[in-house]
Amino acid sequence: MGELLASLMRGLGTGGVYAMLGVSFVIIYRATGVVNFATPALMILGAFFTGYFGVSIGLPFIVSVILAMIVLAAIGLASERIALRPMVGRPAFSAATVTVGLFIVFLVLAGRLLGSELLIVNDPFGLNTLDVLGARIFTVDIARLIVGLVAIGLVGLFLTRSRTGLAMRATAFDQETSLAQGINVGRMFGLSWGIAAAMAALAGAMLVAGSSGVETTFALVALKALPVIILGGLDSIKGSVVAGIIIGIAESLTRTYQPQFAPWLGANFDVIVPYLIMIIVLMVRPYGLYGTKEVVRV
Amino acid sequence: MSSATSKSRHTTRGRPRLYTNYASEMAIFNTGAKRLWILIGFFALVILPFLLDRDMVSLGAKVLIFAIGGIGLNLLTGYAGQVSLAHAFFLGIGAYTAAVLGGEARGGVIGLGWDMAIWLPLAGLVPAIVAAVIAPLAARVRGLYLAILTLGLVFIGEHIFKEAKPITGGAGVGRAPAEPVFLGFDLFANYEVFGIEIDRYTMLFFTCLVIFVVMALLARNFTRSRFGRSFAAVRDRDIAAEVMGVSLLRTKTLAFAISAFYAGIAGALFSIVIGRISPETWNFFLSVDFLAVIFIGGLATITGSIMGAIFVVMLPQLVNALTRYLPIDPGVGGGGLLNVFELQSIIFGVLIVVFLIAEPRGLYGLWLRVRNYFKAWPFSY
Numbered sequence: 001m002g003e004l005l006a007s008l009m010r011g012l013g014t015g016g017v018y019a020m021l022g023v024s025f026v027i028i029y030r031a032t033g034v035v036n037f038a039t040p041a042l043m044i045l046g047a048f049f050t051g052y053f054g055v056s057i058g059l060p061f062i063v064s065v066i067l068a069m070i071v072l073a074a075i076g077l078a079s080e081r082i083a084l085r086p087m088v089g090r091p092a093f094s095a096a097t098v099t100v101g102l103f104i105v106f107l108v109l110a111g112r113l114l115g116s117e118l119l120i121v122n123d124p125f126g127l128n129t130l131d132v133l134g135a136r137i138f139t140v141d142i143a144r145l146i147v148g149l150v151a152i153g154l155v156g157l158f159l160t161r162s163r164t165g166l167a168m169r170a171t172a173f174d175q176e177t178s179l180a181q182g183i184n185v186g187r188m189f190g191l192s193w194g195i196a197a198a199m200a201a202l203a204g205a206m207l208v209a210g211s212s213g214v215e216t217t218f219a220l221v222a223l224k225a226l227p228v229i230i231l232g233g234l235d236s237i238k239g240s241v242v243a244g245i246i247i248g249i250a251e252s253l254t255r256t257y258q259p260q261f262a263p264w265l266g267a268n269f270d271v272i273v274p275y276l277i278m279i280i281v282l283m284v285r286p287y288g289l290y291g292t293k294e295v296v297r298v
Numbered sequence: 299m300s301s302a303t304s305k306s307r308h309t310t311r312g313r314p315r316l317y318t319n320y321a322s323e324m325a326i327f328n329t330g331a332k333r334l335w336i337l338i339g340f341f342a343l344v345i346l347p348f349l350l351d352r353d354m355v356s357l358g359a360k361v362l363i364f365a366i367g368g369i370g371l372n373l374l375t376g377y378a379g380q381v382s383l384a385h386a387f388f389l390g391i392g393a394y395t396a397a398v399l400g401g402e403a404r405g406g407v408i409g410l411g412w413d414m415a416i417w418l419p420l421a422g423l424v425p426a427i428v429a430a431v432i433a434p435l436a437a438r439v440r441g442l443y444l445a446i447l448t449l450g451l452v453f454i455g456e457h458i459f460k461e462a463k464p465i466t467g468g469a470g471v472g473r474a475p476a477e478p479v480f481l482g483f484d485l486f487a488n489y490e491v492f493g494i495e496i497d498r499y500t501m502l503f504f505t506c507l508v509i510f511v512v513m514a515l516l517a518r519n520f521t522r523s524r525f526g527r528s529f530a531a532v533r534d535r536d537i538a539a540e541v542m543g544v545s546l547l548r549t550k551t552l553a554f555a556i557s558a559f560y561a562g563i564a565g566a567l568f569s570i571v572i573g574r575i576s577p578e579t580w581n582f583f584l585s586v587d588f589l590a591v592i593f594i595g596g597l598a599t600i601t602g603s604i605m606g607a608i609f610v611v612m613l614p615q616l617v618n619a620l621t622r623y624l625p626i627d628p629g630v631g632g633g634g635l636l637n638v639f640e641l642q643s644i645i646f647g648v649l650i651v652v653f654l655i656a657e658p659r660g661l662y663g664l665w666l667r668v669r670n671y672f673k674a675w676p677f678s679y
Contacts, residue, residue, distance in 0.1 A: 096381075104644070223582075227450070
């Protein structure tokens with residue numbers, strides 16, 4: 001029982017982070033129709049800047065996370081303006097390949113900034129645990145879930161309640177009509193990249209929190225948000241949250257029970273569970289749990 | 299027929315784009331200049347290894363291998379329009395098929411030690427069969443969904459490679475590749491022919507060259523066949539293609555299988571050139587390298603794939619040459635602005651972005667611009 005509870009809670013924690021990364025993908029996909037393969041590198045850059053402001057300069061964790069989110073939002077805005085804006089009107093996979101190029105550039109940049117050290121952040125959680133019903137639960141997992149839900153809730157509020165959020169949703173719905181209504185569509189694209197990059201930074205900071213340091217190749221973890229958005233639906237924020245938690249728990253339960261019940265699947269099988277789920281979803285329901293079914297004009 | 303062709307050649311001298319019959323227009327090298335340059339290029343490639351040092355010859359072999367793999371990916375992504383990040387996975391299957399059939403059983407791995415005449419075709423066929431099994435799944439999704447699906451395949455493939463210890467040697471250990479012994483004739487040994495010494499790296503280069511020429515000609519031939527045209531139809535508008543009677547499932551399956559065949563051959567040869575293969579070789583980043591080959595080289599051109607392969611493989615050499623003039627640290631240490639590997643990766647990433655934005659037809663497109671400039675000279679505006 002204790003083992004199950006601990007595993008579930010860890011799953012909820014990583015699920016919260018996956019949900020944030022998923023939302024980062026979804027915001028860009030909704031606005032521009034592009035799957036942003038640069039997200040992993042943005043995430044690791046965000047974690048780096050959190051560590052830089054927190055560990056090297058000595059600011060409190062919350063301040064350094066917010067500063068890192070601002071820096072990443074600026075990077076997101078700039079990369080949209082420089083690399084993605086010229087791709088408007090081109091095939092979606094060309095634009096997606098541009099983000100693969102950005103991924104390489106940012107990953108090298110992060111590696112260079114980090115040097116030979118491990119990436120750490122000055123989070124207050126560390127390896128602290130709580131004792132709940134006989135299960136050891138890491139406080140960082142609780143923090144991840146809460147931060148994830150709050151951040152996504154704020155983005156949701158922004159999109160539904162504010163004037164700019166309305167403009168963003170209008171842009172996502174129909175670009176030409178939005179232009180005709182006086183919405184600056186280009187600025188909305190930039191804004192969505194800014195929000196998505198800040199979201200990725202927050203996810204990165206929360207993912208590195210509670211670990212004893214990671215390398216830049218850790219960035220590939222963020223690609224697990226792709227199964228999340230496929231399961232949840234490419235254009236659904238609600239889907240990201242639900243799917244993030246499902247994937248997080250599935251992965252965590254596999255890590256706890258697979259070595260015991262199915263050792264023949266090999267070590268670290270949990271790493272590929274999200275991708276297996278994704279392939280099944282693509283076969284059965286390609287638009288995901290909450291996504292809009294793709295309608296093709298003949 | 300032959301007299302008609304020779305007559306048309308004679309009358310069209312100096313007017314290479316004037317075709318007087320269908321056969322000459324559809325010819326594989328439809329202008330005299332192309333025929334001439336292919337011949338010159340081929341002889342240059344035969345002589346080149348004797349003028350270069352050993353490292354450069356090995357690098358040359360790697361260029362040819364990347365060209366084979368690049369042509370495979372280009373048939374799938376460029377011609378059939380199915381973007382795939384799983385190319386590294388198929389290279390891996392090819393490499394391990396070759397290693398199991400043609401390698402030595404040593405250190406707990408399976409190795410049958412068969413001849414290259416058996417393992418080389420099978421190194422292509424086994425990935426092609428795997429791809430044909432996966433393709434019906436992949437044919438259900440399109441565009442970005444397909445990119446994400448194939449990305450999943452790379453990670454699942456890497457896991458399988460790491461766990462299948464009797465075949466791959468396991469994570470961090472790896473195994474020796476297949477032995478290139480063709481009909482009892484060792485293609486990775488030193489020889490002396492008519493007093494000219496041919497070292498083993500040059501032999502390997504020639505092996506790759508022969509396979510490359512065959513594969514490139516086959517691909518070029520394929521693209522102007524009925525199936526090649528059906529690939530382009532599916533890429534340009536899949537629904538319209540289906541209405542016209544092109545089976546989407548069959549075309550996509552064929553595209554995946556052929557692409558995997560090329561990848562498998564490339565993987566088998568690549569494993570011989572790098573000498574020892576570990577499961578980590580066939581990862582996401584290798585797939586990105588091949589995407590770079592076709593996007594930098596030029597989508598939907600065989601020549602472009604070759605240009606892209608030259609560029610991607612030779613980039614490190616270029617960067618090394620530049621280190622003297624830029625504030626770059628030649629080693630892996632901390633000094634300088636960037637070290638060589640980092641600069642190389644950055645140039646790589648930036649060039650993918652720049653080419654997609656500025657010249658989507660890639661290096662081949664640049665060449666077309668140059669050619670058209672001189673073709674229209676002195677009225678090139």
